[in-house]
Amino acid sequence: MALEQSNVAVLGGGSFGTALASIAADNGATVRQWMRDHALVEQINRERRNGRYLPDYAINERVEATTDIRHAVEGAAIVLVAIPSKAFRQVVEQAKPWLSPEQILVSTTKGIEQEGFLLMSQVLEEITGFDHIGVIAGPNLASEIADKQLTATVIASADPGTRTRVQKALGCSYFRVYASDDRHGVELGGALKNIYAISAGMAAALGMGENTRSMLMTRALAEMGRFAVAQGANPMTFLGLAGVGDLIVTCSSKLSRNYRVGYAMGEGRSLDEAVEALGQVAEGVNTVRLVCDKAREMNVYMPLAEGLKRVLFEGVAAKEMAGLLMAGEQSSDVEFVLPREAVLEAHRGEKVRHD
Numbered sequence: 304m305a306l307e308q309s310n311v312a313v314l315g316g317g318s319f320g321t322a323l324a325s326i327a328a329d330n331g332a333t334v335r336q337w338m339r340d341h342a343l344v345e346q347i348n349r350e351r352r353n354g355r356y357l358p359d360y361a362i363n364e365r366v367e368a369t370t371d372i373r374h375a376v377e378g379a380a381i382v383l384v385a386i387p388s389k390a391f392r393q394v395v396e397q398a399k400p401w402l403s404p405e406q407i408l409v410s411t412t413k414g415i416e417q418e419g420f421l422l423m424s425q426v427l428e429e430i431t432g433f434d435h436i437g438v439i440a441g442p443n444l445a446s447e448i449a450d451k452q453l454t455a456t457v458i459a460s461a462d463p464g465t466r467t468r469v470q471k472a473l474g475c476s477y478f479r480v481y482a483s484d485d486r487h488g489v490e491l492g493g494a495l496k497n498i499y500a501i502s503a504g505m506a507a508a509l510g511m512g513e514n515t516r517s518m519l520m521t522r523a524l525a526e527m528g529r530f531a532v533a534q535g536a537n538p539m540t541f542l543g544l545a546g547v548g549d550l551i552v553t554c555s556s557k558l559s560r561n562y563r564v565g566y567a568m569g570e571g572r573s574l575d576e577a578v579e580a581l582g583q584v585a586e587g588v589n590t591v592r593l594v595c596d597k598a599r600e601m602n603v604y605m606p607l608a609e610g611l612k613r614v615l616f617e618g619v620a621a622k623e624m625a626g627l628l629m630a631g632e633q634s635s636d637v638e639f640v641l642p643r644e645a646v647l648e649a650h651r652g653e654k655v656r657h658d
């Protein structure tokens with residue numbers, strides 16, 4: 304089937320899928336948004352409102368909600384996938400019979416698949432084998448986008464055509480779209496920052512100050528860069544919107560679900576209680592486990608992620624963990640300026656001289 308260049312498909316009826324559908328429609332596209340919930344489809348088409356995920360925002364008339372995945376994706380020039388990582392593969396498999404290699408497939412999901420430690424664009428690639436694959440990530444809280452608050456994102460793809468077409472389809476007066484060819488780095492930025500947003504929420508609930516939050520974010524950036532290098536990504540990507548930009552917003556805003564999970568735990572709730580109260584996806588809870596395992600396997604030092612994992616899953620109190628982290632190794636500020644190993648080596652030399 305020939306592609307209709309002004310058609311965009313969105314897979315996912317959650318808050319981000321809904322926000323993206325409205326951006327594309329505001330930009331002139333005809334948008335079909337697929338979701339599995341019949342009642343929600345009816346509500347969106349009748350009331351122009353997603354009462355479950357974004358109740359306070361009007362949805363553009365050019366968005367048609369549907370439970371028919373074929374109707375949604377067939378012939379669309381761009382397919383945006385906004386499904387939590389745990390169900391991402393299953394939904395893309397479901398859509399696959401009606402996808403075609405000329406289409407642009409874009410992951411908007413900031414998570415990691417356990418099996419094989421795959422990022423979502425890698426899942427898209429693995430399932431379809433197509434060439435026009437990209438990912439978007441940046442400081443993109445769905446409700447602020449739906450409110451048309453000004454922000455920006457990054458479209459990352461090795462394919463220049465994918466980058467420019469997505470810039471055109473989504474870039475508008477309230478949403479800027481910058482380009483990158485470091486798909487892995489951009490996608491890792493989006494996934495990793497969720498870990499530190501949980502920690503930042505916890506720190507805030509425990510009454511820790513702004514210096515603490517700044518230290519946490521900056522050291523988080525150091526860890527993210529270290530991990531990215533070990534994974535073959537470009538650490539410079541973390542200076543951009545998908546790195547520092549997204550880290551700042553998720554570590555600062557109660558609109559972030561990851562931050563809210565951390566905040567609830569800092570107030571004394573258990574992880575299960577915090578996740579249940581949220582009622583939406585907080586990808587960082589799963590990501591921290593996967594990243595810690597991978598970091599250990601690759602011998603990458605990630606004390607903040609490891610500390611959070613112990614708080615979430617091993618019953619260590621957040622305050623106690625903060626104390627342990629403050630007593631940990633003091634090495635290099637920016638490892639691309641002074642390598643961490645050089646600082647540790649100097650400390651070892653000092654110790655030998657004193658012994």
Ligand SMILES: NC(=O)c1ccc[n+]([C@@H]2O[C@H](COP(=O)([O-])OP(=O)(O)OC[C@H]3O[C@@H](n4cnc5c(N)ncnc54)[C@H](O)[C@@H]3O)[C@@H](O)[C@H]2O)c1
Nearest residue numbers: 316317318319320385386387390412413443444445583584
């Ligand atoms: N919400 C944001 O502010 C935001 C911003 C940027 C990126 N993201 C990313 O977008 C992804 C999607 O998040 P969201 O915010 O829209 O989530 P959400 O929790 O608001 O909604 C998730 C949607 O996926 C659907 N879903 C879940 N399992 C499904 C399955 N098996 N089959 C079909 N549909 C299924 C749910 O029904 C719901 O419509 C997340 O991974 C997140 O990292 C979210």
Ligand SMILES: O=P(O)(O)OC[C@H](O)CO
Nearest residue numbers: 441442443444559560561
């Ligand atoms: O609500 P969160 O924590 O999933 O964060 C949403 C976006 O990733 C912010 O850019």
